Amino acid sequence: MKKTALVLTVIVSAASISAGKIYWDDKIQRQTATAASQRVASTPAVESTNSIQPELVAVNLTKNLPRPAADVIMNAEKGGKPVKLVLFGSDTSNGEKNSWSDQFQRKLKEHYPPGIFQMQSIFLKDKTSKEVLSEKLYSKVVEAKPDLLLLEPFILEDNGKVGIDRTLENITVLKNRIQSAKKDCIIMIQPSYPLYDAKYYPKEVEKLKNYATENGIAYLNHWENWPPGNLEDLLSYLNEDETAPSPRGQKAWADYLTKVFVRK
Numbered sequence: 001m002k003k004t005a006l007v008l009t010v011i012v013s014a015a016s017i018s019a020g021k022i023y024w025d026d027k028i029q030r031q032t033a034t035a036a037s038q039r040v041a042s043t044p045a046v047e048s049t050n051s052i053q054p055e056l057v058a059v060n061l062t063k064n065l066p067r068p069a070a071d072v073i074m075n076a077e078k079g080g081k082p083v084k085l086v087l088f089g090s091d092t093s094n095g096e097k098n099s100w101s102d103q104f105q106r107k108l109k110e111h112y113p114p115g116i117f118q119m120q121s122i123f124l125k126d127k128t129s130k131e132v133l134s135e136k137l138y139s140k141v142v143e144a145k146p147d148l149l150l151l152e153p154f155i156l157e158d159n160g161k162v163g164i165d166r167t168l169e170n171i172t173v174l175k176n177r178i179q180s181a182k183k184d185c186i187i188m189i190q191p192s193y194p195l196y197d198a199k200y201y202p203k204e205v206e207k208l209k210n211y212a213t214e215n216g217i218a219y220l221n222h223w224e225n226w227p228p229g230n231l232e233d234l235l236s237y238l239n240e241d242e243t244a245p246s247p248r249g250q251k252a253w254a255d256y257l258t259k260v261f262v263r264k
Helices: 002-042 057-061 067-077 100-111 129-135 139-145 163-181 201-214 234-239 245-259
Strands: 083-092 116-122 148-151 188-189
Touching: 057 067, 057 188, 057 245, 067 188, 067 234, 083 100, 083 139, 100 116, 100 163, 116 139, 148 163, 163 188, 163 201, 234 245
Parallel strands: 083 116, 083 148, 148 188
Antiparallel strands: none
16 A cells, blocks of 8 residues: 555656646746847847948949049049049130030039049140140149049141151150159040041041050040041031131030040
């Protein structure tokens, strides 16, 4: 009888212990789950930094530019110093306030965020490349220390006065003197405006283009935006004596440069 009672006592005790363990394990699991859900609910969502950063405007606008020039502009938008853009060459405005350079600069201001460009125009009237060097008429460009220099190297003024080989030599000297003041200045070359039915001038401009290619200089061929030189339609792009572009020619020039600097 005593043995039976002892066995029953052991069985009851084991069952009680087992039931108690199940009860406490279940309780602990419920408390842990509740605490975890409370932590999740109280923790604010964190967005990825990359997902909330706006894309730079210049990333798309500069796709038609050479990569070094595009990088300079994009760095300025990221918070760097403004890009010093200098336009240097012959004065082809003919006294117009709406010259190609004025139109071009307005377009840059319209499409890019404020403060990216610091622009300066330095144009010389009736000066050959030889005179620009001998009279040190490039000194203002050197003082400006541009990041980007858009150079029209006086090739039309040189036509008939300075041989093309000497013109190209003068461009090299001019380039070296400007970059001696700012080594990382990026120079881009463009021709002056075209002439109607010219014989030698287009050949000189072609040599200028080849010079730029051979020396790794970006060549901005705005002649693509003008009628061919042998078509009379070109005359409507020039003033009466062909000493400057007409309003139509000024616009054609500006539109080409805008297309290079502002890809839509």
